[in-house]
Amino acid sequence: MSLGLLLRIVFFVFIIFSLSCTSSLDNFYQAYQKTVSRYQSLLDRNPQDSELRLRLSKFYYHFKEYEKVVKLLEKEKSLLARSLYAKALTRLHDYSKALEVFNQIKEKITSPEALYLYGLVLEKKNLYSQAVEVYQKVTPPFQKLAQKHLENIKAKVEGELPPYVKEIVSQSQQFLQQIQEEAGVILLVDESIEITSTNTSFTTLHVIEKVLKERGKKLAEVEIGYDSTYERVELEFARTITPQGKLIYAGRENIRDVTKYLNYPLYSNARAFIISLPGVEVDSLIEYKIKIYSSKLINGDDFSFFYRLKEKYPIYKANFRLVLPKHREAKFKILNKEYAKDVVLEPQVREDEGHKIYWWHFEKISPIIPERKMPPFSLVNPTILISSFQDWEEIYNWWCSLYKDKLTLSKEMKELVATLIRGANSGYEKAKRLYEYVAKNIRYVAVEYGESGYEPHQAQEVFLNRYGDCKDQAILLVALLREAGLESFPVLIPTQEAYSLQKDFPSLVFNHAICAVNLGGELIFMDPTSQTTAFGDLPLSDQNREVLLFS
Known part of the structure; x- marks a missing residue:
């Protein structure tokens, strides 16, 4: 019996068993495994057999084993293999890679399913005019699905004024x-x-x-x-x-x-x-x-x-x-x-x-x-x-839990701190050097506090990427200052564009994060997002504001 015939028999048996009892489904599973094993055994002996690889991929595709299809067909070059590969990628929602493959074979696609999925990929990538063009080529049995997408893509005139x-x-x-x-x-x-x-x-x-x-x-x-x-x-x-x-x-x-x-x-x-x-x-x-x-x-x-x-x-x-x-x-x-x-x-x-x-x-x-x-x-x-929120302590405890485990430094970061503070003969000079390093070397991404969540990223991650929003830059600087033996704290602040902190009303009015360092009993506030602001000073928007300091 040929493998192609065996594939069709297994698929037909699946339909019959699906309408039967659980024991029949167990029998089907055994038949499924037997078919896969037979294909795999042949592939092991003939790893370059593209036709055999395509047949097994079709078998997997019927049973929605899309990851296995992708693995089998990744390097295959035939039109049928590339089409099936792109369809499987689409089913896995890997639209970028699917689009790349579909674009390579777009002039030769005739399968209604492949055309429909190509249109879907274009739609997902916001290429609407191209998606419309492809959807219009889709024939049954996928034509109705394509038509629904066409209706949703285009602006439409309908209805009466409510x-x-x-x-x-x-x-x-x-x-x-x-x-x-x-x-x-x-x-x-x-x-x-x-x-x-x-x-x-x-x-x-x-x-x-x-x-x-x-x-x-x-x-x-x-x-x-x-x-x-x-x-x-x-x-x-x-x-x-x-x-x-x-x-x-x-x-x-x-x-x-x-x-x-x-x-x-x-x-x-x-x-x-x-x-x-x-x-x-x-x-x-x-x-x-x-x-x-x-x-x-x-x-x-x-x-x-x-x-x-x-x-x-x-x-x-x-x-x-x-x-x-x-x-x-x-x-x-x-x-x-x-x-x-x-x-x-x-x-x-x-x-x-x-x-x-x-x-x-x-x-x-x-x-x-x-x-x-x-x-x-x-x-x-x-x-x-x-x-x-019932009191400020609730907010304090909540945000403490978000940043406490983010201060760990890598070996490279510890060595950097040692290098930066070498020769500094005061805490002031150490803090100044570390502040200037972060302000000048970590790109600031102007994401308002809360817009991308409230939890900062790991200091190591920010250092590795060399960019960060306000809370990430503040956490990185606090971690570096503490490694240098300085007492440092993250600080949440509502800038002058935000509503002022209300001592009698605990709420999240903050739109920014900075940090502070204790030098001989004096707190010096630092905003590393402001590259041109000298150490010991703050940008105008941070000045004269009530803040929440996490000691």
Whole structure:
């Protein structure tokens, strides 16, 4: 019996056994193993037999053993082998390598499955126009799948203006008359954050905006930042409503999900979900609804965030809800209340089906208009701080647990410290040399604290890569200073652009990390991210700020 015939018999037997009992499946497994063993035995005797290698790969592919297909066909050159190799890579989600192989054989692909998977790879790599071209060539039995992808890629015009949109447009006419000089307006922003009983969270954001002038077209670019380690973004819909009343829905070609720091793999989890709304012109409406799911709270148990009242555009209506399990509490503190005349910033509270709901409703909120030499927005924008932390000790203990095991130095790093401080006759001189080394030799990646998570990387990892964000540079410098025998501490700080630390309200207002060294009872603060700042000084944005020091 030929091996090709045996393969078909085993596959046919599999179907019969699948409809039979468990003992039959055991028999099938034995037949499967027997077939594989027979192929492998022949391959061991004939390792250069490409046809035999291709037959076994087809067998594995039928049973979704894609890793084995890739291993067998990696060096094969025939068209059938390269096509099957690319298909297996696609099934394994190795889209970059699959694209490379598909591009080599693209003029010769005829298999409907291969064409469909080639289109899928192009789509995953955001090459939408090429994906459309390939999907259109797909024939049955994969044509319907390809058609679904085509529908999702292209922007499409469909549907009628929903009644709630008509209603808010009608209601806002008088308000729009009062803001004719504005570039755009937020007609509605409806935001809800729910903390679940399992210490996860999800946020729902529904926004309706209107472009009033040419420069207001910036509203058509929507960017949602998120940390892919624990968060995922789900778009319910995004659409443009033209002045003529057409509804143009964003397709896949209008959406990007990209890393914000492409050249710095340590921070690849800091991502941006970007929607470029199609067909936007003056007097268009922009509407989108997004959900953000988080599998973990900050420290596993607590949350801390803030709600800003004002934006760069006027707001007609805004709703904000915080939904908690009934047994949980949230604390609130209002900042810059003097800039919110006649606006109630305290929440209303109600209980509903095991939940405690805090909610706010605002109307006709004026924008913040940037001016030369104006104070930071954090000093003039009315803001509600929201936190579940009970005291600063909770925050202190949590962040201590994140950095304590990150200070270990390699042999190379210890030798570097010894070299750098050789001949230094004071702690001041040692600290100065180490600070200047980090500031000048470790590239700063301007990732705001929390944007790529709160936990620093290992000092060894930062040293090896020669780049780091603020918390990573601070941890590296602390580790080097301690190796030199100096008492040093990491420090969390809200810079002048952030909300000030509130001693009576524990929350995560920090947007930066620096460090401090104790020299003869005097603390000297250092910001190694500022390459041009002399030792013993701080950049202006760090000065006159309350900080949290980890001693």
